[in-house]
Amino acid sequence: MLVQACLQGDRSAFDELVDRYQRALYNAAFRITGSVDDAMDVTQTAFVDAYEKLHTFDPTRRFFSWIYRITCNQALKLVERRRPLAALDADAQSTEANPETAYHTTEAGEILERALLELGPDHRIAIVLKHILGYSYREISELLDVPEKTVKSRLFTARRRLRTVLLERGFAP
C-alpha cells in the first residue's frame, strides 16, 4: 500500500517506509561493513536507489526483502571495493563504532563482533541474517537470491570459521 501510494506521488508514504526499515537496514549495513560511516552511506544510498527505482519493484514480493537486498548489495560492493586497499582492521573498526551504542558494552559481545569482522562478507552476512536478525533458511535464500542448500552450506562453513577465529583468540564460547 505504501509503495503504491508513493508511486502515485505521495512522498510521505516513502518517509514511512524509511521510518519502518532504517533501523534494520542500518544494522545489516553495519554488520557487513563494520563501520558506522559506511553503514550510514549504504543505508542512505539504498533508500535513494529504492525510491528512484520503485517503479521496477515487483509488488508481489515483500518490499523489505527487496530493499534489504539492495542494502546488502551496496554494503558488499563497498567492502569489495575496499578489500584490495586494506584488510579489515578489527581494532580500527571497533573504535569507529558509535560509542553510544550498547553493542560493545560487554567483553564477550566485543570479541564476538571482532571475530565476525574477520569472516569473509558472504559468511558474515549469513551469520548476521541467521543469528542476529533471526531469518530462516528460506528467508535468507530469498534475500540473498541463492538456493537454500547454499545458505545451509554457507552457514555451516561460516560458523566453523567463526569458532576457529574465536578459539584462536583464546575465547571459547
Add this chain to the structure above:
Amino acid sequence: MKPERLEALLWEQIDGVIDDADRAELEAFLTEHHEARELDQELRSLADGLANSVELDPPMELRPRIDRALEAARPPADTTEATQPRASRSATEGKRIQVPVLAQTKPRREKQPTFRPLSGIWSSDTKETTTDQPGDSLPRGFVMATNKKGIIGAFVAVAVIGIFAIGYFSLNKVPTVSEDAVGAVGAADRYRAEQITAEDVQIEQIELQAFMQTDEFDQLINDPETRKLLASEAMQNAMSNDAVRMALANDAVRNALANDAVRMALANDSFHEAWANDAFREAMANDAVHEAWANDAFQEAWANDAFHDAMASDTFRQTFSSDAFYKAWANNAFQDAMANDAVYKAWSNDAFRQAMANDAFHDAMANDAFRDAMANDAFVNALGHQNTRVAMTDKAFMDALANDAFQKALADKAFQNALASDAFQQAFTNDAFQDAFASNAFRDAMANDAFRDAMANDAFQNALANDAFRDAMANDAFRDALANDAFQKAIANDAFQEAMANDSFHQALANSAFREAVANDAFQNALASDAFQKAMANDAFMKAWSNEAFSDAMAQASVRDALANGAMVKALESR
C-alpha cells in the same frame, strides 16, 4: 558419527530444522558421547552470544541525511531525463562525475532538421536562414533549419558548430586536410580563406538569438576543456574526416556534446589519439553509436578515467567499433553493468580489453543471457577479479561464452555466485580446469540445474580449490561423469557434497581406477542411491580407494556391476 555430520546435526537442532530421524540419531549419539555434549553446549553458547547482540541505534544524523538525499532524488516512475544536475546520491558515489545537462537537450526525433554534408557544412532541407554568433566567428553561409519543431536540436547544433568553428578557424592553425578527404570536403576550402565577422551572417531567428545569449551557450563557447579539445591537432584532423562530420550531424552526438562530462572526456589525450584512429572514426559514423550517445550510461562512461585509459588501447578501440558493442548499449542490463565500478576497473585491464576485442565476446554481448549476467553483481564482481579477466583471454573461456549451455548457465544465479567465488576464481587460473571448461561434457553439465546449484555450493567450491579435483576435471572419464544425470543428482546431495569436501575423496580422484569407476554406468547408478552417497561420505570407504587391492577390484567391470546391485548397496549402508 563423523565430526562434520555431528556438527551439522547440532546446528540443525539449534536452528530448529532437524528432522525426526536425524534428531533421534543425534540424541542417541549425545547420550553416549560426552565430547558431543560438550560441542553441543559450545555451539549453543555461540548461538546465544550472537542472538544476544544488541541491535544498534542508527546515528541521529542518518534520518536527516536520507531525507536530504531523497529530496534531491528523481521521483519513482519519472522516466523523463533530468534537466538539472542530480545531487550526489551518496558518499559512495561521489567519485562519479555528475552530469549537468543543458535545458532542453533531449533529442527530438520527430521532424528534426535534416542536416546533410554540403560543401563541408550542414544545411537543412527546409526553410533556410543564415545565422551567426554575434561577435564571433561562425562560418559564413552557415545555414540552419528554422522549422520550429527542430529548433531545439538546431540550437545545440549551432552551439556545437559554433564551438567547432572556433576551434577550426580561430584558435589555431588551419587544419591539414588529407588528399583523401579533399573530394569530400573540397568546397569547404573557402571557409579557410578569411576570418568570419558578425556582419557576414544575419540572424533572424529570435529564439536562436536568445539561446546564443544564454549562459549555457557562453559556457559551451568558453569552456577551457572544449577549447583544448578544439585546439588539438587530432581533433582538427578529425574534423576533416567525413565520419566525424557525419557524427556531428547527428542530434544525439550534438546533444551529448552539450554535456560537460562528455566534453571533458573529448578533451582527454586518449580521445585525441582515438580520433586519429580509423576504427574509432568509423565507429563515430555508426548509427548505433549515435543512438548510444543519447544514453546516460554511455555518457557517464565517457566521463570515466578507466574508459579513457581503455581508449588508448587498440584492442578496446577495435571493440568500440563493433556493432555488438553499440547494440549492447541499447540494453538496460548492459547499461547497468557499464555504470558499475567493477566494469570500469575491468576496462583498465589489458586482459579484459583483449577479451572484449574478441569476436566470441562480441557475439556473447549480443546474447540476452550474457548481458543480463553482466548486470548481475556476482558476475560483475567476478569481472573485477584478475583471474576472471585472465581466464577471459583464454580460448576455452571465449569458446564457452559462445556456447549455449554456458550462456544458459550465465543467466543462473547459482552459477553467477559460483563465478564470483574465490575458489572458482582460483580454479580459472588452473590449466586442468580450463581444459575442463573447454570440454563439451563440462558445458553440458553446466546446462544442468543440479550441477549449477552444486557449483554454488561451498563444498564443491572447496573441492575446486583442490589440485586432485581439478586434475580429475581434466580427465575425460571424470568429465563424462560430470555430465551424467546420476552424478549430477548425486552432486546435489548433502552426503555427496560432504564427500567432495573430504580429503579422502580428493585422494581417490587422483586414482585412475576411481575416476574410471565414476564414469561407469553401474557406479553412477549406485551413486543415485542414498546408501551409496552416505558410503561416499564415509572416510573408511573413501580411504579404501587408496588401497591397491580395492582399486584393482573396482577396475573390474564385474565388481562395478555389483555396485549397482541392491545387496551390495545394502551392505554399504550397514557400514
